Amino acid sequence: MRAPYGLNILDNCLACPMREEHLFCNLPVAALQRLNEIKSTAVYPKSAMLFIEGQQPRGVFVLCTGKAKLSTSSAEGKTVITKISEAGDVLGLSATISNRPYEVTAEMIEPGQANFITRDALLHFLREHGEVAVRVAEQLSRNYYTAYEGIRTLGLTNSPSERFAKLLLGWSNSPGNGDPLQVKLKLTHEEIAEMIGTTRETVSRLFSQFKKKQLLQLKGATLIIRNKAALEKMASS
Amino acid sequence: MRAPYGLNILDNCLACPMREEHLFCNLPVAALQRLNEIKSTAVYPKSAMLFIEGQQPRGVFVLCTGKAKLSTSSAEGKTVITKISEAGDVLGLSATISNRPYEVTAEMIEPGQANFITRDALLHFLREHGEVAVRVAEQLSRNYYTAYEGIRTLGLTNSPSERFAKLLLGWSNSPGNGDPLQVKLKLTHEEIAEMIGTTRETVSRLFSQFKKKQLLQLKGATLIIRNKAALEKMASS
DNA sequence: ATCGCCCCGTGATCAGGATCACAAATAGCC
DNA sequence: GGCTATTTGTGATCCTGATCACGGGGCGAT
Numbered sequence: 001m002r003a004p005y006g007l008n009i010l011d012n013c014l015a016c017p018m019r020e021e022h023l024f025c026n027l028p029v030a031a032l033q034r035l036n037e038i039k040s041t042a043v044y045p046k047s048a049m050l051f052i053e054g055q056q057p058r059g060v061f062v063l064c065t066g067k068a069k070l071s072t073s074s075a076e077g078k079t080v081i082t083k084i085s086e087a088g089d090v091l092g093l094s095a096t097i098s099n100r101p102y103e104v105t106a107e108m109i110e111p112g113q114a115n116f117i118t119r120d121a122l123l124h125f126l127r128e129h130g131e132v133a134v135r136v137a138e139q140l141s142r143n144y145y146t147a148y149e150g151i152r153t154l155g156l157t158n159s160p161s162e163r164f165a166k167l168l169l170g171w172s173n174s175p176g177n178g179d180p181l182q183v184k185l186k187l188t189h190e191e192i193a194e195m196i197g198t199t200r201e202t203v204s205r206l207f208s209q210f211k212k213k214q215l216l217q218l219k220g221a222t223l224i225i226r227n228k229a230a231l232e233k234m235a236s237s
Numbered sequence: 238m239r240a241p242y243g244l245n246i247l248d249n250c251l252a253c254p255m256r257e258e259h260l261f262c263n264l265p266v267a268a269l270q271r272l273n274e275i276k277s278t279a280v281y282p283k284s285a286m287l288f289i290e291g292q293q294p295r296g297v298f299v300l301c302t303g304k305a306k307l308s309t310s311s312a313e314g315k316t317v318i319t320k321i322s323e324a325g326d327v328l329g330l331s332a333t334i335s336n337r338p339y340e341v342t343a344e345m346i347e348p349g350q351a352n353f354i355t356r357d358a359l360l361h362f363l364r365e366h367g368e369v370a371v372r373v374a375e376q377l378s379r380n381y382y383t384a385y386e387g388i389r390t391l392g393l394t395n396s397p398s399e400r401f402a403k404l405l406l407g408w409s410n411s412p413g414n415g416d417p418l419q420v421k422l423k424l425t426h427e428e429i430a431e432m433i434g435t436t437r438e439t440v441s442r443l444f445s446q447f448k449k450k451q452l453l454q455l456k457g458a459t460l461i462i463r464n465k466a467a468l469e470k471m472a473s474s
Numbered sequence: 475a476t477c478g479c480c481c482c483g484t485g486a487t488c489a490g491g492a493t494c495a496c497a498a499a500t501a502g503c504c
Numbered sequence: 505g506g507c508t509a510t511t512t513g514t515g516a517t518c519c520t521g522a523t524c525a526c527g528g529g530g531c532g533a534t
Contacts, residue, residue: 072389075473080392082385098378103385133370140377141335147384148319148340152309154391155317155434158492160521188481197392199522204483236312395522397491425511436492441513 009043009113010064012036022088023142024062024135031129038125039115050091050106050114057095057102059118063087066112067186070104071194081194082150084187087112090139096122097136109186154197163196164206165234168216172225181225246280246350247301249273259325260379261299261372268366275362276352287328287343287351294332294339296355300324303349304423307341308431318431319387321424324349327376333359334373346423391434400433401443402471405453409462418462422455 010016013036019025027035039062044050050061053072065087073079082104085091095102096119117125126133157163171183187195189203196203210216215231217224225231247253250273256262264272276299281287287298290309302324310316319341322328332339333356354362363370394400408420424432426440433440447453452468454461462468 072385072393074389074393078393080388082388094378094381097374098382100378100382103382130367130370133367133374137334137370137374137377140374140381141331141337144331144377144381144384145335145337145340147381147388148309150388151317151319151384151391152311154388156309156311156315158434158520189483190481197395200482201484201523202521205521208483395490427511437512438493438514439491441511442491445513 009041011041013039013115016064018064018087022062023139024090025088027129027132027135031125031132034125034129035117038121039117041113041115043111043113044108045111046108048108048111050108051102053103053105054101057092057099057119059116060093060096060122061091061106061114061116063089063091064113064115066108066114067110068106068112069109069191070106072104079194080197081191083146084109093136093139094143097140109191160196160198160202161206161209162234163198164192164203164210165231167192167196168223168225169228169231169235171223172228181228183223183225185221185223246278248278250276250352253301255301255324259299260376261327262325264366264369264372268362268369271362271366272354275358276354278350278352280348280350281345282348283345285345285348287345288339290340290342291338294329294336294356296353297330297333297359298328298343298351298353300326300328301350301352303345303351304347305343305349306346306428307343309341316431317434318428320383321346330373330376331380334377346428397433397435397439398443398446399471400435401429401440401447402468404429404433405460405462406465406468406472408460409465418465420460420462422458422460 013019013025013032014029016022016025019032025032041064044066050068051058063085067087068085068089068091069081070083070085070091071079071081085106091106091114092102094100099119126136153163153166157166172180189207190200193200193203207216207218211218213227213230215225215227217226250256250262250269251266253259253262256269262269278301281303287305288295300322304324305322305326305328306318307320307322307328308316308318322343328343328351329339331337336356363373390400390403394403409417426444427437430437430440444453444455448455450464450467452462452464454463
């Protein structure tokens with residue numbers, strides 16, 4: 001098996017090591033077998049676009065490895081990142097289900113593999129396998145909750161510092177990862193700014209301030225949280 | 238049939254005059270009949286709470302008549318209104334499906350009737366009637382899109398005036414209603430502020446400015462849009 | 475090594491809203 | 505019809521973060 005971009009390919013969903021943790025992948029064998037037949041697999045380099053905001057939905061992408069950022073932009077070039085997707089996420093689901101244009105752009109920020117399922121194949125598949133439709137509804141609910149959290153933080157929180165604190169805590173409470181106080185930074189200040197609705201400069205200043213206040217520390221690209229309690233107080237202020 | 242709060246009760250979904258326009262109500266007769274059996278009907282006065290953010294989901298409400306506002310609040314009492322729900326909307330769906338706490342508070346702002354379906358009954362119903370599960374997925378996708386729009390406007394738009402213009406245009410393009418240039422105002426400035434993430438005072442000033450600029454006009458509680466083109470330019474600026 | 479490109483840090487300025495504080499107006503309500 | 509409670513208009517002040525500007529640093533290509 002070729003390994004472009006230095007990655008191993010997971011060709012068979014049934015043999016996928018992460019199958020169990022992934023909502024959409026942890027299916028009855030029969031369904032998964034069928035899924036395995038209708039999917040096509042590809043590996044993407046960094047900054048590859050899986051799909052672009054406004055395109056007619058071609059189908060869904062199941063992210064197997066790597067990370068992607070989901071973003072939306074305004075006419076004037078301002079951008080918001082709505083989510084950093086990780087392995088196991090299903091991208092483009094709501095657009096594909098409802099047959100409306102993709103509402104976000106999905107761009108790889110870490111190279112990885114994604115399985116693609118065309119809209120037609122997916123719809124057929126869902127009709128055949130009712131139990132999967134429930135998964136779809138679950139995933140949609142999840143997406144909704146995430147979007148919803150976004151609204152809460154953007155709407156209820158007018159200070160960038162508060163949102164910044166929230167973001168840092170979100171990273172440190174990363175799921176599965178036992179509350180690490182160290183996080184590898186993978187986003188540029190610009191991208192962080194796009195996540196919390198502020199500017200690059202402000203993010204830069206926030207890092208400075210937070211360092212000065214002993215809330216955090218930077219070792220190269222590793223972020224160390226020094227005073228979690230204080231961050232939590234800021235975040236919920 | 239009693240008519241509390243001056244409203245007629247729609248007791249039978251099959252005979253509902255608005256059945257066709259409502260995504261969740263326009264079902265095959267067999268399914269609707271069953272739905273009719275498992276629902277319970279109630280009429281709510283203004284400012285009645287259907288459910289409150291954080292509560293365990295008891296089930297869903299199908300709004301038959303009237304309007305409700307969906308909102309979420311922070312610890313410090315700041316509030317965002319995420320949506321004004323109209324007849325035909327299904328409230329509490331994602332929370333009920335995923336069995337997570339209601340993520341918003343639903344409060345009637347115009348008295349009306351709602352049919353309630355318990356979580357258990359709904360889940361049974363969905364299993365029996367697969368075609369309805371598709372409706373649910375559709376409705377969830379819809380909700381997602383709405384939430385998503387919220388993020389876009391809150392995140393990409395930092396000026397209240399822009400968001401205000403957007404809101405006005407949203408009203409004037411109200412669905413089904415052939416682009417009326419007149420809209421009956423039903424929200425207080427405070428509530429409008431909560432929709433566009435600003436303060437009551439700013440909304441007041443925005444109305445003044447927009448009137449001065451001949452963009453709109455007020456006749457009592459009726460809003461008349463005077464210069465739609467200009468509003469559109471502001472909204473997409 | 476050198477160039478060029480993208481990131482990052484930080485200063486100076488500036489404006490738009492948040493906030494506070496009243497007064498006027500309106501809407502319900504008995 | 506009058507009375508209270510809510511809603512609205514508007515002024516004054518203040519302050520945060522957006523914007524502009526520029527220099528330094530890292531890193532990959534050639």
